Amino acid sequence: MLKNNFISFLFIIVVIFCCVGCEPDSDPDDSYSLSIQFNHLVDGEEIVYGNDNIFYMNEFGTPYSVRRLLYVLSDVVLYFEDESMALNDFIFINTDDAETLNYNIENLPGLCSGISFRLGFSSEKNIDNEYLNSPNNFHNAMVWPNLNGTNLAFQGGYHYMKLEGKYDEIFYNTHTGPTNAEDFSIAYPVFDFTASESISINMNVNNWYNEPIYDMNLFGSGIMDNIEAQIILYQNGSDIFSVET
Amino acid sequence: MRCFLVFFFLILFFSSCEKYEPYCPEEVTTCEDQNATPMNFSFPSNFPNPDIPIFNPTTEEGVSLGRHLFYDPILSSDNTVSCASCHKQEYAFSDNKEFSFGVGGAIGDRHAPTIINSIFSTEFDWDGKSSSLEDQAFRPILNEIELHNNNWSEVINRLKMSEIYPDLFCDAFGTDDIDSLHVVMAIAQFERSIISHNSRFDQWLNGEIMFTEEEIDGFNIYATERGDCFHCHPIGLFTDNIFHNNGLDTDFQDLGRYNVTGNPLDQGLFKSPTLRNIEFSAPYMHDGRFTTLEEVIDHYNSGGHPSPTVDPLMKYVGVGLLLSNEEKVNLKAFLLTLSDEEFLNNSNFSNPFK
Numbered sequence: 001m002l003k004n005n006f007i008s009f010l011f012i013i014v015v016i017f018c019c020v021g022c023e024p025d026s027d028p029d030d031s032y033s034l035s036i037q038f039n040h041l042v043d044g045e046e047i048v049y050g051n052d053n054i055f056y057m058n059e060f061g062t063p064y065s066v067r068r069l070l071y072v073l074s075d076v077v078l079y080f081e082d083e084s085m086a087l088n089d090f091i092f093i094n095t096d097d098a099e100t101l102n103y104n105i106e107n108l109p110g111l112c113s114g115i116s117f118r119l120g121f122s123s124e125k126n127i128d129n130e131y132l133n134s135p136n137n138f139h140n141a142m143v144w145p146n147l148n149g150t151n152l153a154f155q156g157g158y159h160y161m162k163l164e165g166k167y168d169e170i171f172y173n174t175h176t177g178p179t180n181a182e183d184f185s186i187a188y189p190v191f192d193f194t195a196s197e198s199i200s201i202n203m204n205v206n207n208w209y210n211e212p213i214y215d216m217n218l219f220g221s222g223i224m225d226n227i228e229a230q231i232i233l234y235q236n237g238s239d240i241f242s243v244e245t
Numbered sequence: 246m247r248c249f250l251v252f253f254f255l256i257l258f259f260s261s262c263e264k265y266e267p268y269c270p271e272e273v274t275t276c277e278d279q280n281a282t283p284m285n286f287s288f289p290s291n292f293p294n295p296d297i298p299i300f301n302p303t304t305e306e307g308v309s310l311g312r313h314l315f316y317d318p319i320l321s322s323d324n325t326v327s328c329a330s331c332h333k334q335e336y337a338f339s340d341n342k343e344f345s346f347g348v349g350g351a352i353g354d355r356h357a358p359t360i361i362n363s364i365f366s367t368e369f370d371w372d373g374k375s376s377s378l379e380d381q382a383f384r385p386i387l388n389e390i391e392l393h394n395n396n397w398s399e400v401i402n403r404l405k406m407s408e409i410y411p412d413l414f415c416d417a418f419g420t421d422d423i424d425s426l427h428v429v430m431a432i433a434q435f436e437r438s439i440i441s442h443n444s445r446f447d448q449w450l451n452g453e454i455m456f457t458e459e460e461i462d463g464f465n466i467y468a469t470e471r472g473d474c475f476h477c478h479p480i481g482l483f484t485d486n487i488f489h490n491n492g493l494d495t496d497f498q499d500l501g502r503y504n505v506t507g508n509p510l511d512q513g514l515f516k517s518p519t520l521r522n523i524e525f526s527a528p529y530m531h532d533g534r535f536t537t538l539e540e541v542i543d544h545y546n547s548g549g550h551p552s553p554t555v556d557p558l559m560k561y562v563g564v565g566l567l568l569s570n571e572e573k574v575n576l577k578a579f580l581l582t583l584s585d586e587e588f589l590n591n592s593n594f595s596n597p598f599k
Contacts, residue, residue, distance in 0.1 A: 050510060052553050067557050129481075132293040139293065140485040145468040145475050148450060150461055154469060164557035170564060171557040221560035222470030 032108040034078065036115075037200040038093045038101050040069055047205065049095060051166045059210035062217065064167040066205065070094045070141055071161040074121050078105070079114030079190060090121070090131075092138045100136055111195035119237060120160025120185030126178055128156030144177045144224070153225035155181040163205065167216045174208065175223060176237075179230045186234065191243035200244050207240045208233060276415040281306040284434075286364075289442050291450075291481040295364040298377060301430045303437050306416040309597070311435025313413060314428060316596045319403050321348050321392040328385065328392075328432070331357040334594055337522035338439060343533035348393035354499065356533035359526045361519050361588075364437040366486055371515045371531040372501045373488060378433035383425070397425045404428070441521050441588035449582065456582070463579025466572055472545070473566075476558045477517045483583065488514040489556040492549020493530060501531070512554050524584045538580055542573050 040047045042056040047066050055063040074090040087105070094100045120126070128146050132139045139158075146156030155178070163174040176184060193199060208214065214232050223229040281304035286295060297303060314320060315328045331345035332338040338360035344352040355371055363369070363378060375381035385391035386400060394400050404410040404423050411421040417434075418427050448454045456464070466472035468480060479485050488502040490513045502514035515531045529535040535544065548565035549555065555562055568576065588594075 050553075051555070051557070129291050132291070137486060140479055140482070140487065143475075143479050143481075145480055147465065147468055151465055151469060166557065171560045171562065173557060173560060222473060224470050 031106065032111055033197055034105045034108060034112045035198040036091075036103045036105075037198070038103070039200050039202045040066075040095060041202055041204050042066075042206050043204065047095075055166075056206065058206055058214070058216075060213050060215050062167050062215070064172065064216065065165040066163065067165045068094070068096050069161075069163050069203075069205070070096075070159075071203075072120060072138075072142060072158065073117040074125060074185075075116075075118040075187065077116045077190075078108065078112050079116075079192075080108070080110040080112060081195075083109060084114075085109070090134075091117075092134065092136055092142070094136065094141060097136055111197065112199075113195040114190045114192045115199070115201075115243060116188055116190045118185050118187040119241075120177065121158060122185055122187075123178070123181075123183040126157035126183075126185070131158065151225075152181075153179050153227075157181075160185055163208065171221055172216050173222050174233065176230060176233050177224065179225060179227055182227070182230075184230050184234045186237040188238075188241060191241070193243055193245045196245040198245070202242050202244065203240050204242070205240070208236050211236060211239070276421050277419050279306075279416055279419045281417055281419070284308060284438065286438075286440070288440070289447060289450075292362075292442065293365055293482075295437070296367055297364065297437065298379070301379065301433060303434045304417065306413075307418070307431050307434040308438045309435075310410075310413040310417040311431035311433065312594070312597050313409065314432050315435050316598060319407060320386055320394075320400060320428075322394045322399070323348055326392055329596065331391070332360055334589065334591075334596075335525065337361060337441075337526040337589065339526040341527065343528050347388070347391040351390040351393070353390045355531050356528065358518060358531075359522065360436055360439055361441050361521050362439075362482055364440065365482055366484075368486065368516065372505050373516055374505050378436050379426075379429045382429040382432040382436075386428075400428070401425065439594055441585040443587045444521065444585040445582040446579075447585075457578070459575045459578040460582055462572070463575035463577070464582075466568065466576045467579050471566070472568065472572075472576055473558065473560060474520075474545070477556075478520045482519060483521050484517045484519040486516065488516055489558065490514045490552065490554045491517075491545075492552070492555045492559045492562055493534070493544070495550045495552050497552070499531065510554060513552060514554065514556075520580060521583045522585055522588065524581050525589060538577050539573070542568075542576055546573060 048054045049066055049068060051065055051067050053065060055065050057063055070093065072090055072092050076087040076091060078085050078087070085108070091103050092100055142159045142162070144157045144159050145154045147154040157178045159175055159177040161174070161176045165172060178184065212232055212235055214229070214236060219226055219229040284303040284305050318324045318327045320327060326346070326348050331340045333340060340357040343356060344354065345357045346352060358371060367376065369375040369378065369381040375384065387394055387396070401423055410423060414423050414427060415421045417431055420427070445454060449456050468475045477485055477487070477489055477491070488511065494513065497513040500512050502511040503509070523538065527536055527538070529541050535541050546566045546568050548561040548563055549559050551562050
């Protein structure tokens, strides 16, 4: 019995060593990282989420609240002093899931001083059911229906953004994506910043509605099959992001 | 963390071997030599990879044991109620009663949900209070309005004394030392095997059959902004596995997800149920308030009731979808294409004692 106990004890020790071994060894000296925090603002103020919490005013003069915001950034490229590096994974941000509001990238070759990305997916990457197994329930949250050839507007793939809340007494769903299989994704040029290990990417939500002016009353609640609404949002999208250290 | 869990179970496994070996009679040693057969699943390409915990791989023997336990009133304090009393195959593993009866005729305040394609979910019960099927199965066994046991040792004793269970546990887990963890592991394995993917809708997607014009129109209403059902019940699994307030009430009887998170934005939110086999699982909603699909469609068509947490995806609260009678009929016709007769009659899921 005593012998058995001793054997179990040895075994446990071995197991503990194994467990420790499971964490990848990281050498802090020659490895850099980048931590990205995502902020969502209306004219400089962090959004308070909820149907009835705070009503913001857009350029057209419609008061609106924000209940949630989900979007995807793909084709992410990081820039260093004399090289750049493309990320394999896309980044999914969901304000209902705190885990997605920070994104960390390890083992970088240097301090990062620039970033570029695309809001949504390019047509080549916006493939039906391609991301069924991506983390944070991405597929279910962002899938764009495929009507099996019975409706031009819905040919599969994924939403790029879902911005939802109330305007007046009803709801708006500002959902962007591949309406009529057209590529409305927005590729941004490089955002430069002083070399840093942590940055924030800020979205100014009001900029979706100001240039050209987007009228929620005109387009109504659901716009996934509304090509005019998609074009106006696409044009508005160019200045929604800023990057800070 | 995952790694730690594996080793944790390894330790459990090895330490139990050592403890019992010296006293084990012959046949137990053969029991430990058993190797259960891994279960092979095949899914359509629009399903994700299943979410199976590494410590509880699905095996044929495990599923068989779980199926026996699921149908056996031996798990209830007075031998009258089983899991299948409230989760019946003919009703897509839901119940045709608004609130099901537990031991002594006790009733709860929520309707029994279906159990379909649970292998793809990570949160269970209407409010998501259980984070795995193993976790979930612990609850009904001790719950006073379900199987009503005072403690696990009563349950384990009954199983140990039975004619069949020591052998079934041996086949499934290589041990006849029955414990609560292995009971819920087996039940979870059976539940993971309950899969539905051969409805008329699936056959249509595969080009095997044609839809009627009504069904196509219904699908268009369902999966476009017109009816907008797909955001919460997306094509494929027909659930987004997310919690929403679909506008049932202005004042909540049941605070739903809020009871789990304490977040005021979660008051009155419930998990979107799958709409697969919806034809068979009436009555509907967490409290079984609607008895027909017509009533459900009328609810959505009316826009639902306003409240501070109603989901923005219920876009037309107070206004309504304004579907015509014909459109409502077609939407229902589409929902009926999600019925899977093969699933409903699958003898692998039926009562093994019959």
